[in-house]
Amino acid sequence: MSAPVTATSPPPTTLDVAAERARTPGCATGHHFNAAGAALLASDTVQAVIDQLRAESLHGGYEAAKLAAGDLAGVYTRTAALLGVDADEVALVESATAGWQRIVSSLRLRPGDRVLASRSSYVSSALHLLAAERDTGVRVEVLPNGPDGATDLESLQRALRTGPAALVTAAHMPTSSGLVEPAAGIGALAGAHGVPFLLDATQSLGQLPVDMDALGCDLLIGTGRKFLRAPRGTGLLAVRRPLLETLTPQAPDVRGARWTAxxxxELAPDARRFELWEAAHALRLGLGSALADLHALGPGDVFTHLAALAATLRERLAELPKVRxxxxxxxxxxxxxxxxxxxxASEVQRQLALRRVHLIAVPADxxxxxxxxxxxxxxxxxxxHVYTDEGDLDALVEAVAEISAGAHRTEPTTPPTAGSPANAPSTRPARHPAATRHDAVVVGLGVHGSGALRQLAERGLDVLGLEQFAVGHDLGSSHGATRMIRRAYPHPDWDGLVDSAYRAWAELAEAARTRLVEVTGGLYAAPQDRPDPLRGPGCRAVDAEEAARIFRGLRLPEGFTAVHDPAAGIIDAHEALRAQLRLAERAGARIADRTPVTGWQPDGDGVVVRTSEGEVRARRLVLCAGPWTSYQVPALSKHLTVTRIVNAYFAADPQGPLGRRGLGSFSVxxxxxxxxxxxxxxxxxxxxGLDTGPAWDPEAARPAATEDExxxxxxxxxxxxxxxGPVTESLxxxxxxxxxxxxxxxxxxGVPQALVASACSGHGFKFGxxxxxxxxxxVCEVPRPDLDFLSPARLMPGAVR
Known part of the structure; x- marks a missing residue:
């Protein structure tokens, strides 16, 4: 039994946590408690980076930087506003450590110079100081802590009175605890003695108020990836005047200096003297986006919210037995x-990760x-952070309670061993108790369901795939040996999806280490007066005579023209389905075949799925039920038509005109x-095959093709x-x-917790x-406006299930 968990609710807040979660896709991949390492990025921040990279791909890096000059300048303005300084006192660097090294080296510490450092100093800063002590004779004095665990200000006062010091440094918050150093007190004492104060604000920017004037801070470093929620590879430093004019970098760069003779x-007159010419402008624009978000929320409100949230977590953890x-x-x-x-602590971290709770263990070194x-x-x-909700707190506390009580959990899945079949996913039913809860459940493991299962698992979600029959069955729409892929479509709406499909097949083939698509070229013919002729990127119209030259085995009826798509080809459908399921299991997905879904319903912000094995709960439901979609989403039934289709093989010489030398994929x-x-x-x-046939109930028996068909x-x-030649087999x-x-x-x-993919037969496999x-x-709440033309809402506006 787990220890009881106190259901203490976090205090009320003015922040809209639900809105922050909605714009943070990573919230869908588990419960994240590592903002002090690398916080989850907001979707706007990600988009800012992507947009700049796209601009660089279109215009070139230098040209794109010129186009973004105004936005790049805005990053300095926003940073300065956060720190209470002027924009020309700010430099953008690659990391906090890079900023630290440039600032400290510019101080030109000499043998005998005293550096007074707090015990909160980060490892990289401490190592730099210790190396300077060893190599140049600098004297590093580590300040004692007081009874509250923070730097003892009286001890600092005595150290400053003892003799001249060259630098006082402290970490606003350390990497190893929730300590908040008395930065303003340290700054006041350092200022009174005329000693520069360097504050490492790496852990405090984005959560604590950091006003350099109020803190008496002359020098400051910080990183973007932590509480600022900016991309990795971004950092900042700030130097107040008049100290700025006295500091010169040891290695001037063309960005911060001008070669005059x-x-x-000559050095730049501002903090740009500490920068390098080469910089990741896309990442800096991501930093700017993150800073804009923080300013919009209000740094003071963020601090109040986070402090109260952490205090609640601290109290709840302290109540657990065996937890200190x-x-x-x-x-x-x-x-x-x-x-x-x-x-x-590393074992605790590992066991928490198995429960979808992500944090970090910090070692003494x-x-x-x-x-x-x-x-x-x-x-x-x-x-x-601002995206942490009560459910996250509950998940962490409950998981720690289980672990502390000795409820060790085994790995959710075991990757295939060397003795496993090379190309077959494990299809042992994953029996699940009534209380089982997942991030997502995928119903139906055809080409689209298996694709969703793989993608969700590879993104780190706890996902279960349910299939009513045996995996790889021939009762639906995804079985068989081959499917067509082509770029020829009647409307440009499809072009982006087609282009993405080609890339996705190449990526899947590489991941599965197998060949999945054979390019044969394709001809797609119709009467020449067809009102919506096929077209597409790289495709061109041809007449019957040219079509016969391209595919000598094909003859178009009189009055027909065709579209030639040289990139068209054939998908190995059987292997594609196996590959997606195999990769899904390898990434941690669980598969339960022969497990029919008898119903489902919304349940708060999630769903309850009823199966032949009991109930399963999930945050999101993905329905890829193929011909059975109407059974799972009755509101769609009048919009979906299920048809029984006949396919057949005809005798043909593979070396002749009907083989790959004389024919490709085709339709007429x-x-x-x-x-x-x-x-x-x-x-x-x-x-x-012909894409026409009788309407069919998927629950009814499906006879073989008749002689007439x-x-x-x-x-x-x-x-x-x-x-x-004659028919040799049919299906x-x-x-x-x-x-x-x-x-x-x-x-x-009407049910945002549930997603559906259907009506994909005929031409849908190529998009699997x-x-x-x-x-x-x-599922991860990433907007996909490119799919609006496929939205279920187009069929039944305003309908509710």
Whole structure:
């Protein structure tokens, strides 16, 4: 039994946490408590980086920087506003450590110079000082802490009175606890003695008020990746005047200096003297976006919220048996540290990660001056942010309670071993108790469901895939050996999705280490007066004569023209499905086949899914049920038509005109229906089918093709592929189509917790991996406006399930 968990609610706040979560895609991948390491980025910040990279790809790096000059200048303005300084006192650097090294080296410390450093100093700063002590004779004096665990100001006062000092430095908050140093008191004492005060604000920027005037701070360094929620690879430093004019970097760069004569140069008059010419402008614009977000929220409101949230977490953890909070009395802000009796902190971190709770273990060698005197070898560090909600706190506290009580959890999945079948996913049913809860459940493991399952698992979500039949069954729409891929579509709406599909297949093939697409070229024919002719990137119209030259095995009926797509080809459908499922399991997805879903319903902000094995709860539901979609989303039933389709193989010589040398993928829009086919490439002959057939209930038995159906198909084949022989084998499948022949991909109207992908039969297999990625984006709350033309809402505006 787990220890009881006190259901203390965090205090009220003026911040809209739900809104912050909605704009933070990473919230969908678990419970994140590592803002003190690298916080989750907001979608706007990510987009700012992508936009600049795209501009660089279109215009070149230098040109894109000129176009973004105003926005780049705005980063300095926003940084200065945050610190209460002038914009020309700010420099942008690659990391806090890079800023530290440039500032400290510019002080030109000499043998005998005294540096008074707090015990909160970060490892990289301490190592730099210790190296200077060893190599140049600088004297590093580590200041003692007072009873509250913070730098003792009386001891600092005595050290300053003892003799001249060259520098006083402290970390506003250390890496090893929630301590908040008395920075204003340190700054006041340093200022009274005329000693520069360097504040490491790496852990405080974005959560604590940091006004350099109020703190008496002359020098400051910080990073973007922590509480500022900016990309990694961004940092800042600030130097107040008049100290700025006295500091010269040891290694001037063209960004911060001008070469005026053969042996002379001039430094920039502002803090740019500490910068380098080469910089990641895209990342800096991401920093600017993150700073804009912080200013919009209000740094004071953020501090109040985070301090209260962390205090609640600290109290709840302290109530758990075998758990000891290790923050000193002077703790505050958003960081909480603790240990679990009898367990190494790294083991606690590992077990929490298995429960989708992400934080970090901090070892003593990251903070020797702080942790060694407190007898701490390692601590678990949790840090909250504006996207942390009550559910996150509950998840962390409950998980720590389980771990401290000895409820060790095994790995959720085991990757395939060397003795496992090379190309087969494990399909042992994942039996699940009624209380099981997942980040997402995917219903239906055809090409789109397996694609979504893989994408969700690879993004770190706890995801379960449910299939009512055996994996790889032939009762739906994803079975069979081959499918077509092409760029030719009647409307430009499809172009972006088609382009993404080609890239997605290449990525899947690389990940699966197998060949999935064979490019054969394709011809797609229709009467020349067709009102919506096919077209597409790289495609061109050809007449019947040219079509015969391209594919000598194909003959177009009189009055027909065609579109030639040289990039068209054939997908290995069977292997593609296996590859997606195999990669999904390898990434941690659980698969339960032979597990029918008997119903589902919204449950608060999640869903309850009823199966033959019991109930499963999830934050999001993804329905890829193919012909059974109407059973899962009844409101769609009148918009979806399920049709039984016949396909057949015809005898053909693979070395002749109906093999890959004389034919590629093709379709011809005949009065009998759309005839589609593939050359004889797999030893089974020419494959062809008609996309028309009787309406069908997927629950009904599906008989084999009749003689009449095969005769109709054979006549159609004879019209356009005259060299085909008799039927050698046949198969049937089910198509699910809408009236406009467009897919249904998006939220179930009125139920934002549930997503659906349907009506993809006929031409949907080619989009399998990219629709899987799109569904994963939507689960992770990443906007996909490019899918609006496929939204279920277009079929039933305002409908509620």
């Amino acid at each position: 053969e042996r002379a140069w 909070v290790t923050d000193p009395p002077a703790a505050g802000g958003a960081i909480v540290t603790f240990v679990v009796d009898g367990l190494d 990251h903070s020797r001056w702080d942790m060694d005197p407190r007898g701490l070898a390692k601590v678990v560090r949790a840090s909250v 829009d005949l009065p009998e229906g759309l005839l589609y086919g593939f050359p004889a490439v797999d030893g089974r002959g020419l494959k062809a 095969l005769a109709l198909l054979a006549r159609a084949v004879a019209r356009v592929v005259p060299g085909a 049937t499948c089910l198509y699910t189509m809408t009236a406009d022949r467009r897919f249904v991909v998006g939220e179930v109207p 991996p990219v629709i899987g990625a799109a569904l994963a984006d939507l």
